[in-house]
Each structure stands twice: as structure tokens, then as C-alpha cells.
Amino acid sequence: MGDWAEVTTVSLLKYHGLGNDFLIALDPAVLLDADAVRQLCDRHRGIGADGLIVARLATEGADVAMELTNADGSPAETSGNGLRCFALALVDSGTVKPEARTVSIETDGGVVTADILSRTSEHCAEIRVSMGLATVGPSVRPAPLLGSSYEARDVDVGNPHLVLLGSSVGCTDGLDIAEIGRELEPARPGGQNVEVVAPDGTGGLDLLVFERGVGLTEACGSGSIAAAAAARASGLVGDRVPVRNPGGVVVVDLTGSPESPRVRLSGPACRVGRIEVDLEVAAAIGANS
Secondary structure, three states: OOOOOOOOEEEEEEEEEOOEEEEEEOOOOOOOOHHHHHHHHOOOOOOOOOEEEEEEOOOOOOOEEEEEEEOOOOEEOOOHHHHHHHHHHHHHHOOOOOOOOEEEEEEOOEEEEEEEEEEOOOOEEEEEEEEEEOEEOOOEOOEOOOEOOOEEEEEEOOOEEEEEEOOOHHHHOOOOHHHHHHHHHHHOOOOOEEEEEEEOOOOOEEEEEEEOOOEEOOOOHHHHHHHHHHHHHOOOOOOEEEEEEOOEEEEEEEEOOOOOOEEEEEEEEEEEEEEEEEHHHHHHHHHHO
């Protein structure tokens, strides 16, 4: 195991956005290496999560910076669900003033803003994140591994995505998205997220997602944005797109050109709880597992 931290315990919060769950450390002094993150995110020998978020001091005029690490210990630039969870954790904890309805967050993919739209319960809120510009690549047919009935588009929303677009509501049925994701994730240097997407017949999209550094997840905010941007560029949807993830629905709003739209993501975030982690015990478990 590598160096875990200078402290022996760390306080972590757990939040989720449609089942896409994150451990959050609001103390900028927390330093956890890749081994530590893998151990904490392990669902059988740790706490369990799709990633770890640590608050850092902002350098670009934002309220706070977000450092995001995937469950496998690899760094990630941004996350739509993670940003909503992080914003709610900042408000819940009083790190930012509760009356401040907008939080600016610095990520490796740029500075974004999160608006707390409404409290839907004591533990949950509806949050909209302005994610900046998406960059949509040209259409490629046939899509890798899926044949001529699919088209593929590379999309960058601060992190890399490969969107595989089908032509009907049922086009994702029977596909092994885990196998497809494992095959296509390493196709770009540093890896990419892989989404299989189909129009739902009502102006929205159905989505299955394989997240880089995580695998199959219940939801992916940036993947939903990438899917909506790719589908809009292909003329399949309009400017406001409900995206149905396995864990639930988020809404993507797009404005501007098809190749470079400005995007916003709206959806829920919920608090799960708080846990005090003894790093020495966790490290010992990880070393012996």
C-alpha cells in the first residue's frame, strides 16, 4: 500500500445522483492515494462508491475546487452527477452559505456552476449544473462492435465519451454493454466513457453507460450530456432532452450549434450519510485482501 494520509481517520460523506454514488471529503487537508481510493470504494471490503471527491482550494476564482478520483484509483476530469452531489454536500455542511443558491466549482474540465433549484426532501435536492460547451465529433458508421444500424460520435464535455446511437427505442435490448465498454474504453489515450443510446419515441433518450475507471453504473451525468449532444447533432432530439438512465431520469438543455452546444444538466442529488474511516484499519484490510 502507498501513503494513505498524515491523519489516521477521515470523515467522509456519501451522496448519490440516481444511484451514481460518491464518497466526499470536505477537508482540503485530506490526501489519499490510489490504493486508498480503491479500498474505500470497494463495495465488499470498503464502503463502496463509484468515486471519491475531495474539496480543494480553488485557483480560478471559484468557490471551491473538486478533485475527483474514479473507483479504480484513476483521476477523472469531471462528473455531472458528482458535481450535483458535491454542490449539495457543500450546502448541507455549511461550507457555502445555505442561502447561496449558486455554487461555482473548479474542475479539471473547467469551472462550472451548480444551482440549487429546490429541496425535494430533507435529504435530497434538484440541482442544475451549467457544464459549459460540449464538443461533438463527426458521425461514423458503422459504429465499432455494433454494426451498420448504429452510428458513433466522439463527444467531449470536459471528459471524453464515445456515444453509440441506435435507431429505435429497443435497440439497446440484448446488448452486453459491459463487454462493449471494456473493449472500447481504452480506445483513447487515458480511456473514455462509452454510452449506448436510443431515442425513446417521445423526444427523450434511453441510455446504458460504461464509465471509464468504474464500469457499469446506475447513471452518468456527463454521459447523459454527451448522449443528448450527439443525438441532437444527428437530428434525433431537440434542445431539451430527458435522458433515462438505469437509475432514473436527468434533463439536458442544449443551446447553440450542433457541433459545439452549451449544455446544462438537471437532476436530483441525495445525502446518504456520514462515516468516520480509520485509515490504518482500512489499509490493513486492503493489504490482506
